[in-house]
Amino acid sequence: MKLLYGNCLSLISTIPDGIVDMVLTDPPYSSGGIFPGDRKKPTRDKYTDTNFNGAARFPDFSGDNMDQRSFTRFLSIALAESREKTKPGGICAVFIDWRNLPLMADALQMAGWIYRGIVVWDK
Secondary structure, three states, rough: OOOOOOOOOOOOOOOOOOEEEEEEEEOOOOOOOHHHHHHHOOHHHHHHOOOOOOHHHHHOOOOOOOHHHHHHHHHHHHHHHHHEEEEEEEEEEOOOOHHHHHHHHHHHHOOOOOOOOOOOOOO
16 A cells, blocks of 8 residues: 555656555545635634644645635546546545535546445544
8 A cells, every 4th residue: 555645636647547446535625614704714723623632733734715616626636637547446435524515526426436425424
């Protein structure tokens, strides 16, 4: 098994086509609120509790303030590129915020994958 860390759109070209068994991705959620302005908050404010010494201690990350159209386009490009690298019958699993589930399902299908449903992670 090989784990690549970095910008997926930059690194994916280093992977030969048709060799990946599974794509497991946790893209920026671009959510974190009910209103569009909520997406523009720093990621530590959107996704962590500052009273808990958990993820709030990590620095903010970029790429998490896309609107719905931009998010769907980004994800469809990333998943299409990933599909080219995947063996026939390979699996794609995407972690996503419930608010963007419909967008992720659209992007997955635009990329040529077959959407089969969700698995709920009850934290």
